[in-house]
Amino acid sequence: MKIATFNANSIRARADIVRGWLEANSPDVLCVQETKVQDSEFPVSAFEGSGYEIAYRGQKSYNGVAVFSRHGFENVSFGLDSEPADEPRLSDVKVKGVNVVNTYIPQGYMVESDKFEYKMQWFKRLRTYFDNKYKPADKLIWLGDLNVAPTDLDVHDPKRLLGHVCFCPEVWDAFEKVKSWGFVDLLRKHYPDERIYTFWDYRSKTAFTNDRGWRIDNILACEKLAKKCTDCYVDREPRAMQRPSDHTFLIAEFDL
Amino acid sequence: MKIATFNANSIRARADIVRGWLEANSPDVLCVQETKVQDSEFPVSAFEGSGYEIAYRGQKSYNGVAVFSRHGFENVSFGLDSEPADEPRLSDVKVKGVNVVNTYIPQGYMVESDKFEYKMQWFKRLRTYFDNKYKPADKLIWLGDLNVAPTDLDVHDPKRLLGHVCFCPEVWDAFEKVKSWGFVDLLRKHYPDERIYTFWDYRSKTAFTNDRGWRIDNILACEKLAKKCTDCYVDREPRAMQRPSDHTFLIAEFDL
DNA sequence: GTGATTCCGG
């Protein structure tokens, strides 16, 4: 089983890249963040005949999640608690017995801001979500744009970046507390000390060419599934295309 | 000698189309309207190595003229009278002894508006410009987006369109008064009764496919040059391309 | 830098 995550930074602007990637890579499940589109405007037609079913929940301009599955869905839900505002940030689907929770965690703006406080609360509520909904024995994957680079290895310049909303002790702690539900960081399971990024800022012209990136997209799994994970890797190609997202695809493979 | 006119509706958005067209058609002179760009932002690099020199005068967002010449310029000036506001609407160049006056005539908004009054005055001032600057014996060409469809033949639905700011007795009269300086409508010289258009509105999905257009771009010449004009025709291809302008190219050829 | 939005203009 192959499961992937991608922050598209607009599914409309990236429809061709996503469709091409699905056809070239045939994942079982692809989770997308930042679709930036209302459900009524989702570019359904761009994916017709691709062999994928799509579940999506979005809003105007910001946020928005989507899941592409080659095997349909046993379950689909959106949101944390029953807060409608959080629906475009969390999808929870079950495909072939595997639960996949796709999150677009609030970025947090600045450490001294209400938005950062909201981000912290979001991690907390997410832990509660996992506690209430899943048991460690369940087949569970948590992935998405988590807006946290968990260690010094996960940013190109840890000294300079320390204190950023995605790279500071508070987020590390918040992330750790969710992870401690029982999640294993799959990329680090396979590559414990390589600098591997998933995001390169548009604003620096040379960020991608000089590999000055961040690993803020992630795939984690319960112990049970982590043991069956055969690889976890980044596909950098889509970041090098014509009108790329600032993120690229992260993929995990499982022997189930 | 081959001279062409094209309302690009943004030279930045149309740089590839214009460059491709120059390379495929090798006009001696191409006059462009609605470049929609300040001089400092003109996409000079898009035309490097094309073999054309460019003279341009623009402003933010609206208007803007440019002239591409394969033979450099003997003279270049912009504007009517010494009104800076009119510079992005009129270029006057001399290439190989031929004076080419390129105008983007104000559209006029609505007949009952100050903008329409401005349009009428513009035609009047343009006639004065020709009177003051040129003699009937001069080699003179007047072309551009003239925002007037001179006769019933020049719009797809003269009945419905009568009263439009580009198709009403007032503009016909204003246009006629400039034309009477001594200009010959070159397309009508060669094709006196064909429906041939240069503009198809974006806003009607089927305007181009159903050829519901307007002939509001024009090339006129003094008697002397008109006699030497061997053909005048529209190239519809660029209007059928991927991200087209709403206008297309009009070309006149001369045996000089 | 890139995208979405709203607004203006054709």
Next chain:
DNA sequence: CCGGAATCAC
């Protein structure tokens, strides 16, 4: 419908 601008967010 399709440009540009200005604004906002990341």
